[in-house]
Amino acid sequence: MAARQSVRLLIRARWIIPVVPERRIYEDCAIAIQGQEIIAITPWEQAQKQFNAEQTLTLDRHILMPGLINAHGHAAMNLLRGYADDQPLHTWLNEHIWPAESRHVSAEFVEDGTELAIAEMIRSGTTCFADMYFFPEEAAKVARRAHMRAQITFPILDFPTNWGDGPDQYFAKGLALHDDYRGDDLIRIGFGPHAPYTVADEHLKRVAVLAEELEAPIQIHLHETADEVRDSMDIYGKRPIERLAELGLLTPQTQCVHMTQVEDTDAVLLAEFGAHVIHCPQSNLKLASGFCPVAKLRAAGVNVALGTDGAASNNNLDMLEEMHTAALLAKAVAGDAAALSAHQALATATINGARALGIDQVTGSLEVGKSADIIALEVDAVSAQPIHDAASALVYNGRAARVTHSWVAGRALLLSGHLQTLNERDIIARARRWAEIIQNTPREAGAL
Numbered sequence: 001m002a003a004r005q006s007v008r009l010l011i012r013a014r015w016i017i018p019v020v021p022e023r024r025i026y027e028d029c030a031i032a033i034q035g036q037e038i039i040a041i042t043p044w045e046q047a048q049k050q051f052n053a054e055q056t057l058t059l060d061r062h063i064l065m066p067g068l069i070n071a072h073g074h075a076a077m078n079l080l081r082g083y084a085d086d087q088p089l090h091t092w093l094n095e096h097i098w099p100a101e102s103r104h105v106s107a108e109f110v111e112d113g114t115e116l117a118i119a120e121m122i123r124s125g126t127t128c129f130a131d132m133y134f135f136p137e138e139a140a141k142v143a144r145r146a147h148m149r150a151q152i153t154f155p156i157l158d159f160p161t162n163w164g165d166g167p168d169q170y171f172a173k174g175l176a177l178h179d180d181y182r183g184d185d186l187i188r189i190g191f192g193p194h195a196p197y198t199v200a201d202e203h204l205k206r207v208a209v210l211a212e213e214l215e216a217p218i219q220i221h222l223h224e225t226a227d228e229v230r231d232s233m234d235i236y237g238k239r240p241i242e243r244l245a246e247l248g249l250l251t252p253q254t255q256c257v258h259m260t261q262v263e264d265t266d267a268v269l270l271a272e273f274g275a276h277v278i279h280c281p282q283s284n285l286k287l288a289s290g291f292c293p294v295a296k297l298r299a300a301g302v303n304v305a306l307g308t309d310g311a312a313s314n315n316n317l318d319m320l321e322e323m324h325t326a327a328l329l330a331k332a333v334a335g336d337a338a339a340l341s342a343h344q345a346l347a348t349a350t351i352n353g354a355r356a357l358g359i360d361q362v363t364g365s366l367e368v369g370k371s372a373d374i375i376a377l378e379v380d381a382v383s384a385q386p387i388h389d390a391a392s393a394l395v396y397n398g399r400a401a402r403v404t405h406s407w408v409a410g411r412a413l414l415l416s417g418h419l420q421t422l423n424e425r426d427i428i429a430r431a432r433r434w435a436e437i438i439q440n441t442p443r444e445a446g447a448l
């Protein structure tokens, strides 16, 4: 008999959804992990003969799938969850959120808020997130500590904020941060020009040049509302996306967040330049911003990924919920029940997110040679029975509370419902302290 191959971890599961184009679902199979990588996905019978595992985990009431990728958010805004509900975007930002950020945002706020967000994300199955916020050095530090995979984009705006006195300082600090994380296996630093209406041409051009030079990602809020497009037509005589294309900002490294306003010409531009769309359906619904036409974009050949946006406009970071909403909304918007099927919705929250972030060679699906970024959901609850189709069970009936295990690059972040890299009690205590501070500070109007 041939000697068995030594592996660090063997995870046996009832179902494995690898999220590959063939829409395959494995039953009673195992994933073998050596170091940080998946080295095999094989029937359990075979795995027992083939591998000698240091540790074997049997998850026989579970679905295993790639960790979810939250492709857009503002993690520290978890501390502003429920702070300003039921407002449209413009009022929400100008009269509530920006004044609150000018009063409270600091390195400590971002450290505590980001840690709270990461704990919530791990508990709801996210293993990789894209963040755009002030004090990005704090977000990067916390993500590294928690062993989460992350794209951290540093903000560029035309005006001063608590993080710096204007674009020159934002570029200087952001580029230094990019240097600090060069070669990091989990954290990637990119550019976060906030939106076409808050960043002048001069600075957008500078982002385009530097991002190309550094091969760094760019994330920008784009076509979030009809007002944004109308104002751009009034000021520049062109749609925001046309302006970005002319400035060299539309590239395969560009992630366009929201895109609720899409003419046929916009879809053609996105597809031609290979830019990605990050769809945030719950935030768009709550702020009444509009509906991203996912089926139309997909038909044009645009990669559509999924994000929650910040907890101040969502009000959670639950990607299972987001997938469900995305699938339902796509059908309603297209008038087609087949729009964004369960498998397609799973792809938006995994492999499409990896593609948008430029890390699809590393993560986003369960395949041999990819990083072991994996989650497990226990699906034997009454509310989950019976299971005819594991993909349907996740998208149309998923629950964050069913997420039991999570690994990033083979390291456990959640085991049997217990966080492994974070101190949950301490995180909650700090969030409560911030709630007291925020509630005891008068809400005066003020610019950011």
Ligand SMILES: CSC[C@H]1O[C@@H](n2cnc3c(O)ncnc32)[C@H](O)[C@@H]1O
Pocket: 074, 089, 093, 097, 098, 101, 132, 133, 134, 155, 156, 157, 192, 193, 194, 195, 221, 224, 283, 309, 310, 313
């Ligand atoms: C440049 S740091 C991020 C900045 O963006 C604000 N923000 C949060 N959500 C949205 C959104 O949906 N559209 C536009 N801006 C948003 C956040 O409060 C920060 O100030």
Ligand SMILES: [Zn+2]
Pocket: 072, 073, 074, 221, 257, 309, 310
């Ligand atoms: Zn946002």
